[in-house]
Amino acid sequence: MKAIAARRHHRQAPVVLLVLALLVMGGVYAAFATTSADATVVTQSDDDVEAGRKLFAANCASCHGLNAEGRQNAPSLVGVGAASVYFQVSTGRMPMQADAPQAEAKPPQFGEEATRQLAAYVASLGAGPAIPTEDQVDPAKGDPASGMALFRTNCSMCHAASGAGGALTQGKYAPSVLNTDPAAIYTAMATGPQSMPVFNDMTLTPEEKRDIIAFIDAQKEGAPGGLDLGQIGPVGEGMWAFIVGMGLLIACAVWIGAKSS
């Protein structure tokens, strides 16, 4: 405290204070802005919206309806936001291929440009979560320790402790998140696709979402103990103990018991 008191009389103190005040204000503004981002339509150029509308009419309208109002087996897309379109289309889940318990990730059918246009069109229909900026999903800026604590409570029950995925009821499942692109992880949390619940900015703030992304990214460094056996836990370990361990030991036993030639 003494050090701060001494510096208060420094001739640049007003400048520092001003900068600090600006930072605080910016921070507060940012906090408000992000919480309300949920409900703001991110404005897009009209061209994008128009291009998106055409793409939508050609590729999506047969299920979701001409005005995205939804049909019997496809939900309304009014108000789902750009983030939802980004997640579903960029991971290849939409357009959906076959009638399955859930839409599967597959190679995306639309390029980046088309995805953005589709997102712009759907975002223009009603307020919803926006696509995050590069900065919001940069693993290097997140804190993996905080991310791990959040992941453990909010994610691991479905996606397993290390993100390898797990089973849900009636053939549905939580997919592995180990190779998912950070923006897709972010938009999945923000929108709650399919079985997954929503983790809006109140439940997990954008910084916390980034921490989670940082934790998932840290898993790519590999397993300190050697082969990770697909990270499926004790069942995988048991199988290896029998197949590799007992297998090799019994092979050795057969060698020991056999007559030498």
Next chain:
Amino acid sequence: MSTNDTPRHDELVVTHAPEGVVDPGLPPHQPRLGDTDPKASKRSERIVAALFGLSVLGSIGVIVAYFAFPPGESVSSIQQSNMFLGLGLAFCFAGIGFGAVHWAKSIMNDHEKVEERHPQRSSDEDRAAAVEVLKEGAADSGIARRSALKGGLITALALLPLPVALPLIGNVGADWDVSKFRHTMWRRGTRLMTDPTYRPIRAADVTIGSVVHVIPEGLHHDELESDQSFMDEKAKAVVLLVRLDERDLKHTEGSYHGIVAFSKICTHVGCPVALYEQQTHHLLCPCHQSTFDVADGAKVVFGPAKRALPQLPITVDDEGYLIATDDFSEPIGPSFWERVK
């Protein structure tokens, strides 16, 4: 089979073969390559020596790896330290092992030997002598004629475990107040806080389809009362908060505009139930797959649990934050004998 004589070796041998077939005895010994060819024998010797040499190299490897590969701070350095130490040690062991076995198989005498077995039982004389010895001892002790001694000893021995076990059993269960797990920290007015970030939850911020993992206000290391243990309280008080479209809810008591809160502790054997599928409103336990329908008072729809998850009744306070209106109306978690008493 005779039981009167001293047990004999040939008593054991029983033949089941039809008459006329006799045991031809052991098959003849097949010589090994090394038994006839000195060169092969020499080669085996060299292999065994080389395997022992490999073990020596492994030992040196471990010592080198210990200094050359410290665990460090990164995943790859830890992995290398583990791998090189382990590989060295594995060679150190396996070299001796394979060497010794190869020695036994290829160099040591491989003529099978035969040893006779004898019946396990002792001979009749020995048995009689044993009985005699015991009788003598019993007579010496006088126990047969003095029944007070017998009774006294048996009573004393029978009571002995009690003074040993009582202090142990008395203390091992702490205060034995099993009514504790009937109640949790939730009271009227307790705010719902996010886990693990410990923030109050404004009802307006919970969107439909959201799931929030919740702990009670006060469940924080700085705020706990002295007689409360963080872990014990958390183990009972964890709650899962879900918002559904109000029209999907079959019962609305205890809910607030489609927001419902249920104990996270499974009524089967107590795992945290947390896999919420927002489209079906089903809540799945990853341990034994009991499935609960959140839209229908968390009733069981599949799996080994019988009872619905207890509901935490909620409302909002003046500032719009979610609060409990009471503790759970029944004990949370797995069933126990006197649960409904």
Next chain:
Amino acid sequence: MTTTRLERASAGTADFLDQRTGIGVAVKNFARKIFPDHWSFLLGEIALFSFVVLLGSGIFLTMFFVPSMTEVHYEGPWAPMHGVEMSEAFASTLRLSFEVRGGLLMRQIHHWAALLFMAAIVVHMLRVFFTGAFRKPRELNWVVGFTLLILGLAAGFTGYSLPDDVLSGNGLRITDGVVKAIPIIGSYMSYFVFGGEFPGTDIIPRLFTLHILVVPGLILALIGLHLFLVVLHKHTQFPGSGRTDGNVVGFPLFPVYTAKAGGFAFIVFGLITLMAATIQINPVWNYGPYDPSPVSAGAQPDWYMLFLEGSLRLMPGQTEYVIGGYTLSLNVLIPAVVIPGLLFTVLGAWPFLEAYATGEKREHHVLDRPRNAPTRTAAGVAIVTAFFILVLAGANDLIATHFEMSLNDITWAFRVLFFVAPVFAFWITKRICLGLQRRDRDLVLHGHESATIVRLAHGEYIEVHKPLDEHELWLRVNYSSPRPIEIEPAEDSRGVRRKGYRADRIRRRLSEFFYADRIEPVSAEELAAARAHQAEHHALLEGGGRHSAALPAEESTSTTVDVEATSDR
């Protein structure tokens, strides 16, 4: 020749020891003791040597592990844990893994050795079961081994929970749930185990004491007894010519078995170390420190506890009842107590059950070929099948994700299979055994097919059968084939109902279950007739007119007449 210095030194040491212990007698008796050679006799050794590894690596781990549930904040090198609150037990496990040189290796060695220890015990037990090695005089040793299996489970369970991570913590929570389900005293038992409410702060130190002192002490003592009984009984041997219940054929303990078993010990050490060096096991840093709120998908125990997990998963929940205000959780008690209880009781009591059904009192030292005890073999396969179904049910979520199936469908399938599959396995195994016995009979009477077709002088085609050599013949005829026991009638000659008839009738039923279905072994008359028949053909073939060439076997199958061919005997 003069004695070397080494010889003088060893003679001196031997003299010193013998003067004080008389060890010479023991050396004389044991050094050249004979052990039969067979790979399956080494399965128990795998368990023994894994246990040695467990002791060694366990001692290393206790030097660094802190069995305490006091909360600390992590400050070590592992970034995803920085500042995280955890128990000292978990923190010291992380320290062991990431800071102690060789610590991670020792942890992984310890855990792999534990999995192999249990695997070897089970496989060894199956070998003993299917070959009938548990019969008199070894029933007690079977019980000792069976107790070792239970102690192994206890050792595994207590050790698994020590790091205090989320996965094992939820395992403890399940234990708490199962304990609470015990009628009447359940809640008090829970307090007994946890020292108050779950999780409390006592459980890790308590488990630690059990894990490093009580359970391994008992295991060590029982291994001693187990091996003492093996030496006392002398090892069993597989059937074959020259091997009887009255002898043991094999190699002497010193030097052959010392080298083979000693060498195998080092091979087991080496393989476990190799696995620990290259394959990660139980990465507790992924699961995180225990906290009652989180749980991870794929929450499973180690493989040897998986059958209990599966059993809990399969049981439908409707079986919880409230009777007179008290809760009876059959949905927990049946899968967690009754089913394993039944499984283990049948296993533990099997030697006595079988002896009761056979009514035999003699000693057995030559093993059974599994086919020659069809009911036992079938029952063993049925038990293994039931166990395996439960293990699979314990992994039903992984089956669902890996094979893209519905979790609920799999659960239903296993619920049915648990009852159907063992029955089917019993039936088919018994059929296979009886079929193999029939084949043995055919071989004994007709010999091996030689794939050589011969035309006899009068135009008949026959396939030449090569008779069994005397060693193979002996192996295939010299086995016991018990019949169901006979009991005295219900009433004696004066029409009075006999005491004990009811018990006898149960015994007769049991005996029928075991031995009613049987293949009659070859009798002396049948063998004589077959030999006479062979001699006839032999005479025909030798007697001239034999001019045909051998045909390839494939072409001949349709035309071959089933007859026996000549013998050169």
